[in-house]
Amino acid sequence: MKDEQRDEPAQEESENTDSAKASSAETASETESVEELKQSLSEANDKYIRLYADFENYKKIAARNREDLLKYANEDLMVDILTVIDHLELALQHVTDDAPSDSLTEGVNLTLKELKSVLEKHGLVEISALGKPFDPAVHHAMSQIETEETDENTVVKEFRKGYILRDRVLRAAMVGVSKKQAASDKEKQSVNKEQEVSTEENN
Template identity: 45%
Template sequence: MSDECKDVSGGREEEFQSGKENIEESQALFDETAGGSPADQAQASVEEAAVSEAQSAIQAAEQKAEENYDKFLRVYAEFENYKKRMDKEKSEFIKYANEGMIKDILVVVDNLERAIEQTKNHDQSEGVALGVEMILKQLKDILDKYGVKEMRAMGEPFDPRLHEAVIHEVADEYEENMVISELQKGYILKDRLIRPAMVKVSKKSRDKAETVMNDEE
């Protein structure tokens, strides 16, 4: 074969090879445009599924984290309420820890006051009465130091929350349901009633009550 034929044949082969390469490039470009080769599409599907699965896992984890945070907030709030309740109970216990002892002391105060009343009409007992009064004052000063106060009842309207009615007595000179005599004093420890006052309460006579009812009519 002549050199010219070889050159022509070689040129045609180069043109054919070049055309083939162009076709392959076009096909590859078409495949990419159309979604890639089946292998690429399969790989893309696998990757897409993995991404979707990861996103689902992330969403589930975020939801779980949010639920756990809500639980934490509820538990924390309950714990804070528990602490406040315990602090209040502790404060109440400290505040009224001496209540039982004070009630016992009040019995002694009652007896001293009765002793003073009984010695007032006896001249020879004046010195004894004075000594008892001094002891009583000391006791009351101690009680006052710990927040114990006498409760005023005489002349007050009867209040079942503060008074214990021992006797109801006709007393037309008083309004009905008034405390007209204090048989035993009531006491308050700080802001708590520790002993109600034992009292005598007024009531109207039947005739007086009927007159009042007629006047109202």
């Protein structure tokens, strides 16, 4: 009887220990589950942020493409009209040089100005070339011209005008670019000038 009473506290202590271990294991398991859940939520949040950023970038690109489409929708038409401008300017030049006619010259000039004015309203701007430093972004070099009258790499001749549509080069200007004269050419020019002076004095 006394032995049975002594065994009961030991049994209760053992049961309490087992219960504590089980409780500790459950707590550890729950903590692990919470950490896993936190990690999963963090990963899901990161994916959401990346997807949202990608979507925002896509919207910006789509909006920019749509804007460019509207801005440059008439680009092909502008190119064709530039040919008309070239012909008008050429006609005006020949009329002025070969067969001056005030009424015809005035009419062509007026038509040309009105056409350019309309195109300017739609974003077409003439590229400034003559006297400007050569810029390969807007100038297309057709030739090099030896001269001492301007700095090297300066546009000294314009073969065909260039144009910019809004912020895009629609057609580069075809130009002649200055370069330094060779030493032999300078000597020839000097001799020719001396001969001219001598001839004038003799006369």
